[in-house]
Amino acid sequence: MASPYSLSWADAPPYHYHGRPQPAPDSPASSDGAGPRSLWIGGLLPWMDEDYLYGCFTTSRELLSLVIKRNKQTGQSEGFGFLKFSDHTAAAHILKSYNGQKMPNAVQDFKLNWATQQPAPKKLPDPDFKLDLATQQERHAAVDSSSDHSIFVGDLAYNVTGYMLHHVFKARYPSVKSAKIIFDKFTGLSKCYGFVQFGDVDEQIQALTEMNGAYCSTRPMRIGPVPKKKSAYATV
């Protein structure tokens, strides 16, 4: 008999193991390694401390430091932190290979992005600071554009990850850009719903009807339109 948990279609992520020793990062021609070197990591659960994160990235010798932001009064993790690497290339590699992959001993995926650089204390901004502004603008643009062509996916099983959801939709709709599961910040458990973002509006509309009732893992999904995100700030 087949295992009820056969999730072969949501197989292990491709980039998870870095078995080969990597060349020393001491290449003097580091001009091509220029650029941002800090990553932001979010979606952390309260129990995920520095040791846990170091354990996640032991294969990266370019990881210089790691910090989790904590509430100064309570000492509780604020759910995000920063990873600093010795060069841009290493950081970019970690971002690409880890982002969206499943976190060890947790149900959720790594949520990584470029960090906004140090909040420039009381100095005049360097010319390099433009880079940071550009990065920020890119990020905001990405957020803004993420509101279009999304669908709501409910009735998900608890074990469905963003990776699985993405896979199920991407198989039918090539324009799928992203899929995300909403997790409870404190328990880390799935809230059993998520969002899938399409690049093509026609595929979005098709999916609204075609994927309603389709199975992901053990349950039929319920598809719905996404209401406008609460726009706290009017476009005035």
Next chain:
DNA sequence: GTTGAGCGTT
């Protein structure tokens, strides 16, 4: 039954 998450200290 269900409608979202985001950037630090020296």
